[in-house]
Amino acid sequence: MKNKKKILIRIGSMRHGGAEKVLVTFLKNLPEDKYEIDLLLNLYSGKYLPEIPSWVNVLYLNRGEMITTNRPQDIPKKAFRVIYQGLLKRFPSLLYKFILKNKKYDIEFAAIHGFRDEILDSPLRSSKKIIWIHNDLRKTEFHNYTDDEICRFFGFDKILVISEYIQKDFENLAKTNKERQKIVRIYNPLDTRDILCKSLQPVDIETVGLPIFLSVGTVFPQKGFDRLLKVHKRLLDEGCFHRILIAGDGYDFENLKKLRSELGIENTVELLGFTDNPYPYFKAADFYVLSSRYEGYPTVLFEAVTLQKNIIATEVSGVREMLLEGELGLIVENSEEGIYQGMKKALASPQLFEAYQSRLKNYEMPFNLDNSVKSIMNIIDEL
Template sequence: MRKKKILFVINTLGRAGAEVALLSLFSAIDPNQYELSLYVMMAQGEMKDALPSYVHLKNPYFSTESVLTEEGRRDMMKTVLRKFIQNGKWFKKAAYMLRVWKQMHKNGKIMPDKILWRVISDGSEQFDETFDLAVAYLEGASTYYVADHVKARQKAAFVHIDYESSGYTPLMDKDCYRHMDRIFMVSDEVKKHFIKYYPQYQNKVAVFHNMLDYKKITSKAKEAGGFTDSYDGIRLLTVGRLAYQKAYDIAIDAMKIIKDSGCKARWYVLGEGSEREMLEKKIAQLGLQKDFLLLGAVENPYPYYVQTDIYVHATRFEGKSIAIQEAQILGCPVIASDCNGNREQIENGIDGILCSLTPEAIADSIKELIADPKKREKYAKRARNRNTQNNDELDLLLNMTK
């Protein structure tokens, strides 16, 4: 019997939540039944070597530099320029960018990456073959590309973010979701906010929770690694890009309150991003150089989870956080901001704490758990039992190839 051909498309292949979830999804699909291909819009990312051997990377060239490094940013800008030129239609691309920029300016927030996504899509490689299923695994360029430039019997798109808060608009998307046979949301909250903007696609929408490889995570957590200092106080951990969404500016203020209260705690952050310089300045201004540590991105974050006392995820908005799921799998008590996405992953007072996104509320929640080891243990145990995998959702995706 012929293997069904599935093409997955993602924007980058860096060390981030969606990429981790995609790799776990690959591991759950039987390569004896499905021929899997991957196209990366930016042709870049340090997780290329983590791809299973049976996944065919369709990019004719590829950079393994992280998009968060200086060299990686240079590679990324070269790719953007090349894709603006490639396939022509320069005036059409420029006109689209201008329309979106004007809308963003009117709304008071300019997001350059989102302005460029359609340009990147229209300048990308176009393949002659027809797939049984094409899957846009991220919103933005991946979705535009699958909608406009991929030949497939069936098409699906994943939405990982709170559409309302993240800056996407129907004008920017140009009705690309009309071309999708199924639209998968990673949580019920993501579904609710998406349907607010696209009520006409309600019958296409289904929930497909992020898949994580539990055995791999627990195995890698036992490997060598983790904290290298000899600190003997309470360790706080956050994993995520150094980006506005993650609200590290507020976390730093919370750490200042914790320090001034006399609590012996140290906050560690695993991740890299464009806000590093700004955050380092704020850390220095508040005298927290030994208390709030930006450790950068690491290849294996899991030993850090098991060595930490409290995992903190105080973000402005989320779709569904992979980092929270990983913390729960590895038995961390979790504190998170009470925002879209987070509140679906934590039941306040049962398996973690949801708090307001203010320095005072975050600091009070941390101090509450520092003072109560039994409560930390209770939350950790319940969080560990929370995560279950739903194979029916995988079947819903793969049945699209029939």
């Protein structure tokens, strides 16, 4: 195909996070003859690297795994990465000259909110600029954005948001119709057929006749796994016996293992680490628990809905929208006490979840993979 649009996409790495999974799903479902895509990573690492289509050109600033410790032997490499990336961010013309070889892009695309400045400060003034917002910016891992900071996102030509909650936040800050028209809600691409197929694979889970609660996600404080373990201990002490499975890895993994040991719950909590196919665990579990402190639009809940799991979810951004105001699952207060009350209800009165199951069996997703990908393609094509 002649005159392919040239697109630069930026993201930190291809680690096992929700935004990274969504991006690779999007890329895998693009027609390979339509666009010329360069994917620029700050760090060439992550579990999703092998899934990037071969026709996507992958560039990077550094190689190797993410350094999450401050061991003396790691400090020089960590310092070099920070200084090098900081230099290229401060002087973007160096990046575009030496890494990107002065290539002229039609579209520059920040795949997560953290690359706002890198794209807006691009020396390519003629390129159209898109950003994909996956989180509630009021509550992010390292920084809570103010109104003024969020308004800077209106420098983009299109702002893709993944939930009604985030959309309304941006719309409330928009000063003109032109700014309002930049905001587009896009459901995350989710391959339900692939989820259902992968869930059928066998998995070795010890079954001892106890209810199993599953939670899946990158092991960051955001996900609230520490709250989940404390609630688990409290329920065990009350004689409400059950098991916990947590699938995921991240910089807080060792702290979570330490907490499990301190609470004396090693025999009833299994930390599975990262798995590229968590869906058999969904299938084996009795309940799915979202214990997050905040989210943007927790895609994992759609995976739980696809597999018709009994759901308990803290009230964070996107949950009411996804669970139809509590029609498809139990929404609890966003606190340790809320998680405790929800899990206790599940253990004491599991029959209360039969109504959710009935609705889940008849529920049709409000989107499909093809529509989500086509929506983003339309935005790219029209810019």
